[in-house]
Amino acid sequence: MRVGVTYNIKKQRTEDRGQKPEEGRPPDFFAEWDDEDTIEAIQAALSKRHDVVMIEANEDAYVKLRNKRPDIVFNIAEGLWGQGRESQIPAMLDMLRIPYTGSGPLTLAICLDKARAKEILSYYGIPTPRFSIYDLRITNLKTDNRQSSIANRKSLSFPLIVKPLYEGSSKGIRNNSVVNNEAELQNRVEWLIKEYKQPAIVEEFLDGREFTVAMIGNGSALMALPIVEINYSSLPAGVTPIYSYEAKWIWDTPDNPLEIFKCPADIDSRLKKDIETICINAFNTLDIKDWCRIDIRLDSHGKPYILELNPLPGILPDPKSNSCFPKAARAAGMDYDELINTVLDTACKRYGIQYGAKKNYNHL
Ligand SMILES: Nc1ncnc2c1ncn2[C@@H]1O[C@H](COP(=O)(O)OP(=O)(O)O)[C@@H](O)[C@H]1O
Ligand SMILES: [Mg+2]
Incomplete structure (x- = not known):
């Protein structure tokens, strides 16, 4: 079987982590992308049983997928920019009717937006910490116009944890992300919005295992x-x-x-x-x-x-x-x-x- 692998690669090796970041970008800017060792290991594992074709998930990905037409794709691509970035490759594959591993575009986009995922969990009664969102457009720490935020904001009690809304790999989550009062909350939210250029999700901090x-x-x-x-x-x-x-x-x-x-x-x-x-x-x-x-x-x-x-x-x-x-x-x-x-x-x-x-x- 011909198996495609769609991926985004970090242009630095594991041992170079902690290098000085490009100007204006936080040090964990590319933290979600895979390093070469991971991509090579996936390729090697699949090659034991299949013919493998590697497809970097860049702007040429659609054309490469259309030309190479793998029987199935092992998708590990984080995508390039935007809230729906993890959905880019699955959406292309759906359009081309090429099967792939893992979730589809809607699920990937929802899970990348921590608040949307939590809203759905809450609707179905699945426990998740209470939360609120602080948006880029809003000053003075007013919550944005998402209903859930307004409903939740008043009842949140300290300590709270402040996280970027659309990230993973602990991006933007630092030792001082847990805040104990309004002043700390304000500082942390402002830092996060400025540094990561996206809304902050603020959750009640759970202190158990x-x-x-x-x-x-x-x-x-x-x-x-x-x-x-x-x-x-x-x-x-x-x-x-x-x-x-x-x-x-x-x-x-x-x-x-x-x-x-x-x-x-x-x-x-x-x-x-x-x-x-x-x-x-x-x-x-x-x-x-x-x-x-x-x-x-x-x-x-x-x-x-x-x-x-x-x-x-x-x-x-x-x-x-x-x-x-x-x-x-x-x-x-x-x-x-x-x-x-x-x-x-x-x-x-x-x-x-x-x-x-x-x-x-x-x-x-
Ligand atoms: N509401 C919370 N209460 C307690 N700890 C939290 C909470 N949210 C996040 N954390 C801590 O921060 C870490 C990273 O948060 P998480 O939401 O998993 O983001 P990421 O997508 O970066 O993994 C968690 O593994 C946990 O240790
Ligand atoms: Mg996590």
Whole structure:
């Protein structure tokens, strides 16, 4: 089978992280794009079983897809600019009627807008922290005209966490993103809007344990891989217990890894079931396909809430780099190549595509 891989690549290698950013751009500007090692590892995994064609998700992508017409595409592209950037490649593929792994354009766009995703979860009664939005156009910290913001604003109680509305990979989430009073809130929101040129989402801060859940499958075959706990005791003393930009990209390096993830998480069967249930409900409610990583945090009473959903999860191949999805897969006995091929096979099954393997792949 001919498998296309659509991707965006970071023009710097993992070891160059923390380089001086281009002028006027925050240091985590490209944090969501994959590095060369990840793209090469995906290519290598798929090449074990298929003919692989690599398609960079740039402005020429549509023409390349139309000319090469892969049987299916493994999509990992974050897209180029705009609120709908992760939807760009899936929308092109829908137009060309080429099947692809993962969620469609609507779901990817909704999940990239943390507030929209939370509005839908709330509508269906799936727990997620209360929130409010501060928009670019509004001065003096008045909330924007989204109904949910107005409804929620007054009832939010400190501490709050301030995040960019349309980002991932802990972009814009720093050690001082948790605020305790109006003055701190004002400062942080102004900084974020100026630096990231987008609205800020402000949420009630949940101070309980944090988990992330890697999920693969669809319908009745949807399954949660072993749950990962974020172990805050591994962070430097005195810092805010959040998975911040510093925790993800500065304090944790392949040469000096933080022991930040514990997988499988040490939790009782009841909490495990509660977490898995809200994850499955959220996956289905948002019409996610094939795979997703869902971030969960407990409130002070131990009740789980959904922080956000990652339908294009990070998948760093090196076991020494802390990457939750591959880590959860390894805990389930699935190595990197098997993980990538399982995601592809999950999509093939959904589309009813059958193929003869290029090579025998015994694990599957
Ligand atoms: N409402 C919240 N309460 C407590 N911690 C939070 C909350 N929202 C985010 N965080 C912390 O910030 C981290 C990053 O936030 P998240 O919404 O997952 O953004 P990203 O898309 O960058 O991963 C989380 O892993 C968690 O540690
Ligand atoms: Mg997250």
